[in-house]
Amino acid sequence: MKFSVTVTLKKDVLDPQGKVVQNTLINMGMDYLKNIRQGKHFEIEVDEENQLEAEKKIDEMCKKLLVNLIIENYKITKI
Amino acid sequence: MKFSVTVTLKKDVLDPQGKVVQNTLINMGMDYLKNIRQGKHFEIEVDEENQLEAEKKIDEMCKKLLVNLIIENYKITKI
């Protein structure tokens, strides 16, 4: 079963990456850009056919390694 | 209007990050993991109410800066 996980910085946490990208895009003339924030994206395939179980496993990976819970949020989606 | 963009490495491009993460997770005992690839995720808000127009604008940002078309694919989704 395959899932995607998106990891985003919590609101109010400084996003230096997003900030630089935003300034650059605006300097390039795309002034309709209101806001951009940068995060991570994972595509994960697990050997598990029960969706609930699979999601549990992915959740564990997120908590244990993929996500820094102190500054990041995450969302798991089946794909 | 708000969109998400996920940027992933093309299939035949080496993904050193994904590989290390995969090994680490498996070493941590999660041997049901079959495959993991890491990419980037952007949340973008633009000042444009027409969805088609907005998507065009996002697409331009991707092509001009956010994505390295030689090694990366991307997908735009409205959120």
Added chain:
Amino acid sequence: MKSTVIVFPGSNCDRDIAVALERMQFKNQMVWHKETTLPKSDLIVIPGGFSYGDYLRSGAIAGKSLIIDEVIKAAKSGCLILGICNGFQILTETGLLKGTLLRNKNLKFINKDIHIRVFNSNTKFTNKYKSNQILKINIAHNEGNYFTDVKHLEKLKSENLIAFRYCDEKGNINNNCNPNGSLDNIAGIFNDNKNILGMMPHPERMVDEMIANKDGVNLFSSLIN
């Protein structure tokens, strides 16, 4: 010889390269990235560092800056271009050099002295080196893992466009002496016309005996030659 060093916000080896160039008798000028014209020069250097923090992809944002259009024009008209470390990454982002630099295989920043072997000593950049000469040189990067497609790799080999490859102190080339996972141990490449060189190691750090060795000197004296 006149040289120009391009300075981006976040460049941090700009002074180092300027010092090395001046030491080697270049008449050097620094050019801020917001400029739209380049002074006439024989050599343009894009220095190491973390342009724009390397926050999106290393070199990506610098690759879109105003001055880069001028660098591309100069390159097309045959001016010599040297990209070191972040400069190499920027050159790949502009398309002046093909391929890309991925994260180091261990996902860690690496700073140490390693060995490289000169693979083509018959260019404007390397003519003072002996062919197959082994150099001890400093690397300092997060993304030095060179990657390109099979076709381009073949071309690099068949047209002698590989400048340097990582090796051990005896010159052997294998996985153990590949610090970052780079394809075929590639440490530096030329473009088709060999007027552009991109390399991850830092020759400007190897010109002063008190600080390191002088294995980088011949790169600069080749250019003067």
Added chain:
Amino acid sequence: MNISNKIIENHGLKIEEFENIKKLLKREPNLLELGIFSAMWNEHCSYKSSRIHLKKLPTKGKQVIQGPGENAGVIDIGDNDAIVFKIESHNHPSYIEPYQGAATGVGGILRDVFTMGARPIALLNSIHFGSPEHAKTKSLLNGVVSGIGGYGNCIGIPTVAGETKFNETYNENILVNAMAVGHALKDKIFYSKAKGLNKSVVYVGSKTGRDGIHGASMASAEFDENSEEKKPTVQVGDPFTEKLLMEACLELMKDNSIISIQDMGAAGLTSSSVEMASKGGLGIELELEKIPCREENMTPYEIMLSESQERMLIILEDGKELEAKKIFDKWDLDFVVIGKTTKTNNLTLKYNNKTEGEIPIEALASKAPLYDRKWIKKKPKKIEINLKDLKKIKIEDALIKILSSPNHSNKSWITNQYDQSVMCDTALKSGSDAAIIRIHNKDKAIAVSVDSSANYCKSHPLTGGKQIVCENWRNLIAVGAKPLAITNCLNFGNPENKEIMGEFAECLEGIKEACEFLNYPVVSGNVSFYNGTNKKNIYPTPVIGGVGLIKKLKYPLNLNFKKENSILILIGKTFGHLEQSCFLKENYSLNEGMPPEINLLNEKNNGESLLKLINESFVLSCHDISSGGLITALAEMSINTEFGAKIQKPKKLTNLLRYFFGEDQARYVIEIEAINLSKVEKILKDNEVYYENIGHTQKEYFEIEGELKFSNKDLFKINNEWYNNY
């Protein structure tokens, strides 16, 4: 709004302190004002528990341009060159989020240095972790090291030295101390003291967000339904912006437009504005709606207490605003005039023309609490270890144990993650006793080192305090530098506990004695209390960062053996002190007894005499003897070269374990050419230095006659295994 006891407590203030605030204000403070008091009166800003003791430290000397009290200390290295340096802790943030905590620690200390007009030229760090087996240690180590590297590498300042130690006392409370060293021109140093009325107060750098607003979280829960939204957020470092800020500030400093400048560190805008005003004996008025904010709807409270990074406050000369702004525009940084100096002697905070808070500056600064906390002396436990009572051990095995232990393992796993070479002036990198940084474009250089000895300080704080200063001094001598001055980071437990306060007072007394004797003044520093949890305090861990001068750098002297058949001399007397030694700890898990004694007279004489030898170019390699004793020092001199040593057993009959593993102080090993022996001996004798000829160098092998023989390659393996397998 009514200020409840709960709110007071959540602001880290005692009820008595609150009563004191009311007296000083002659009224009850509002919440904004309370927040400001809490920031200024906390231990970190007010030094309320430590000030009385810190005052005793020697801070003066011919070499000192600026002692403690400014953003960093400044010393004179001749020819209008000055060195600006300071160390600072970032322990608690690094435990919560190791990468960002360590990164912002580096960012913060760099700002302290470039604020004074210095271009940073080197970074150092002292990092202490819990036992390697502890569940959290590995990820903390990984995070801290990549955070330190991430920041320093990106901004392009070499991280050249440091120390990494493991001990279970840090299981729940790691230490991350970062030191920055900069170079300035003596006549171009900038200070934080404000001067003149109606001068523009300018905000530059990053925008303000809700980063690290302390006390705020809990307090706000009581009066705000959206409390979840307002949780304090972890500070995220932005080295790219700091690089721009550094270049912009240094560019502005070329000209004469700055009256005073101060970085926003702990307690952000609050402490920076109060400090500038208090030093200048002025008032300051800020218009808070002008502050560039990153988030919407930030309240005056949040704006004043935010600890967002990469920001500065500058007071400008009249009419210089436009020129200055041009520079910051060039670097794409915010530049806003947010207020002015006033004659009121108050901190006046306005928001859209309404006065939201008004506090006399002196209430925040000079009238801040000052405590003479109770402390008790440590009663020394004079336990003598009798080797006969212990299980027999072979010298060889004991050495392997030490060289392969986490604390003595080769640190290249760490140092390879730091750019040590950028700026092209690092003449000696990590791996020797100190690092050597050449002054750009000159032939002089400085040497830098950071050191600590927590187990010595724990067992006998007074001796421990002396010992670290001496060890640090020795490390600089060992690379041929004349030690000039130190900075110190005092990491201790809870000062409200009289034993901990005793450790503090006695360590400080030790530091003071050593510094005075060695003419090695303290020019800057930082105190970090409350390290520990659940009543378990960390070992007292003062960290000393020293700077020394090499007037003319002929060659960078390091500790690797250089030649075959050179003579090895041991400088200093060996008594065989094993209590508190690494030998007993690694082999028998024993850590009882007193640390080795410090004899300041010998320390000074041995060091200064050795410097004479080095200056005469007699010394091929040199290493001080510290943890692990003589044998460890000799092994370390062999590990990274093709030359080893052949050592004779001592002529006088002594216990070999005591001789080789004893940690007696004031000792060094030097390698000299045989032809110079008589000249070297003459200098040592003339100076009444005790020394022994202990053997000579040879190819490839490290050997003690009749006892053990290792190939250098094997030693290298033993020394490098631990990190690779961890």
